[in-house]
Amino acid sequence: MRTPSVISRPSAVRAPTDDDYAVSAEFYDVLQAQQDAIRVHRLYGRDVASARHGVLDVGAGTGRVTLMSLLESRVAVYAVEPARAMRTPLMSRLAALSPELRERITVHPRRLEEARLCAVADVAVCHNTVACLAPAARRALWPALARALVPGGRLLLQLPPARPPDEETVRVFPDQRVGEHTYGGRMVMSAAGSRIRTRFDYRVRGAEGVLREHTETFWMWPAPRAEMVRDLAEHGFVPLPGRDEPTVLTLHLRPR
Template identity: 65%
Template structure:
């Protein structure tokens, strides 16, 4: 979307090999002119060396997966990567731990002779959220294969995230808050601590 909706260079930061593989596969299917504008960084933003390059940054489906200390260390790196006045969109983590186990069935899809489906189960586990995905493939005679994955998430209220971001120079946009996405702007007076600008 960032490539299609702009003419600017795009930096995709994906330190996880399992997530980077489908990203690279998707990028490989794009026209060469679009691919030339994207650089994939195979490590954390803190290790990327990006300074003053971002007008817009998007943290989609990942902030909740960072332990609190890692989440807090991300904000200064994002400030360093931004130009003053740049915008950051953050998909908010869950505000609190779930009160009870919740199951969500994923949509079932048929591909050829097989049916693909699964479910997501979330529950509290001490100070974390356990998110388990159960995937299955069915044929005419039942389940052919299954796969299970567990991800850990950490809750943080909107107020907590806003306060953490403020410490790195980000200010919330005015207007009614979106329940799932926080939009902030790097203050025009922000100066990069690394570059001294």
Template identity: 65%
Template sequence: MHTVISRPSGTRRESDSYAVTAEFYDILQADADEARVRRLYGREIARARSGVLDIGAGTGRVTMLALADSRAGVHAVEPARAMRTSLLTRLAALPREQRDRVTVHPLPLDEAALHAVADVAVCHNVVGCLPPAVRERLWPAIGRALTPGGALFVQLPPARLPARTVVRLLADKRVGEHVYGGRMTLSAAGYRIRARADYWVKGAGGVLREHTETFWMWPATRERLLGELAPHGFAPLPGHEDSELLAVTLRRHR
């Protein structure tokens, strides 16, 4: 759920997306997300040579894995200030050798002017939050940022609208005297999915704070995404059959 493409108007302003979620994301979801990131992308990231492109870096799960498991340079694209603040705080604690290998881009990908900087690109928890017209601008921007023959790994969005409202509770986490908790609620809204995040902080006397943030998601099947990617020089990458993942490679002759 990250902003990675600029607005059509051409007038860029700092994204304030995830201003609420940024406070709660790491404490409530980071452990599970870290395991998912390693499972989906770990092997390919470790093989990166010219660079890793983290598209919609958020608080940095893919970026941190790339810095730890590869020797390649990393380009982390994150226009949302709230998420980028968490990412930079995490990077500040790293050894200099790792900090020197990562560049954080506070711009949407199509404004970052990245050309042939990576042989591995990752879109984790991103594509589902992009409407079709925006995805069409993302694919060529990725193609420009990848080296010929490079690979793109996309965490697949929901394939269809939910048939009923789905509620997922996030495991409580204690921090000192306070307990942080939350839930995600997914429901169909026309041709989109409404994703509502509710967060709370509890103390000994009950609820101290409550916050809500709503996101929109657009379903897309694997076949539809492959059809969108093909005109931009991407073809399926053999050997990747994970049901959560779409893997494609950038052909040398486009």
């Protein structure tokens, strides 16, 4: 028997809050986390391993960058995650770690500009975060990042799409078996004016057919790489030469 779809539509004008990701949090780790763990290690592992002061994970979600940072570094790690639905699996994951590892991780349940962290890290990572921030929320993040990093600190920022897609695109997640049930889903991206509508469709099947279906929709705000570099330069960030990763912008914070 099918249950009605659950539809959650975060506001188009604010940063993520406690009520967001209520649907996706259940499915993210099952459908996406394994591939994401490989991706974050490839994109950020080398820089995190070089941290000597601290690592800041902005938009920690269920903890892929956070866990990688704990394992790859020997410094304090600060995880910033305002959404309660995503923070709950993060905290459960941290609770399973050894006491020695837990001593190095602090979770901040609010946006970075509200956490008021000052000079706590020499490496900051924004993975799968900036694209979901409206322009005003994005601009509020830059000075907060500059405050949280020590002079000369490094920022690794996964770039948002440069522009809305020309046509609807669909990404299907491979089915995952959990006991007697099969979890599946897809992500559908389409242009909506200057924004991108990103819809996640989830499905749980059993022997008798579809048991549940859920949908959650998010908004993304495109920004070209040059625009991001220009905005960050106003807060002391300079691109690091020799970094040609197309999806990640790597910068350092000029000494004040």
